[in-house]
Amino acid sequence: MAVLSLPKDPNARTGVLALLGAAAMLGLGFASVPLYRIFCQVTGFGGTTMRSTEAEASAVKITNKLISVRFDANVDRLLPWHFIMDQTTQELRIGSRKMAYYSAKNLSDQPITGIASFNVEPELAGKYFHKVQCFCFNEQTLQPGQSVNMPVIYYVDPKILDDPETKDIEQITLSYTFHKAADQPAKTLDQQLAAR
Known part of the structure; x- marks a missing residue:
């Protein structure tokens, strides 16, 4: 199992974390519509x-x-x-x-x-x-x-x-x-x- 190691330089570490955060938010953005649809179908939310x-x-x-x-x-x-x-x-x-x-x-x-x-x-x-x-x-x-x-x-x-x-x-x-x-x-x- 590969483990992500962060750079020791504080600026590089901040940049990598910001990039990972942006990628995670982008992924959640694409997944939000199907996840919301599944949630509504299971619960009847929103009619x-x-x-x-x-x-x-x-x-x-x-x-x-x-x-x-x-x-x-x-x-x-x-x-x-x-x-x-x-x-x-x-x-x-x-x-x-x-x-x-x-x-x-x-x-x-x-x-x-x-x-x-x-x-x-x-x-x-x-x-x-x-x-x-x-x-x-x-x-x-x-x-x-x-x-x-x-x-x-x-x-x-x-x-x-x-x-x-x-x-x-x-x-x-x-x-x-x-x-x-x-x-x-x-x-x-x-x-x-x-x-x-």
Whole structure:
């Protein structure tokens, strides 16, 4: 095992330590986004939802308590898509699975790939809102003029009723915003429509 030995000269030692500190901070800067994403997915922090398998969803006990889920759809101005939810709200028994549909249409004359970011409100409900299947798990590519239905299968974990901070929540808002995938050219919707 190699051991780093610092120079005996105080100025050289300070320079090496400063360089090591800068390298460590640079490394933490690059690691912060994936680490934060993992933290949010594990804890539900910031309204991040949980992801469950079919088997996990099937094992959940369905309660008689009803909760309302409100749906919201947004599109980043750089993405020339029309994106809406097919219904504004759904009511379900806590623990039961439900399917909701969103619709998207590519308004441009070229294939475009988008990715959806999402959250729930109130934020405290994030750790109890589980998605079994969702269009948001992967990038979505739409051909020119193509319209698609995008389903999400979800449930609300009955543990929400055991948490003193969430037991009285009557409605959860599930919000999506579609963004242009990182490798796509950046043109605004106005520029795309003006080119037609």
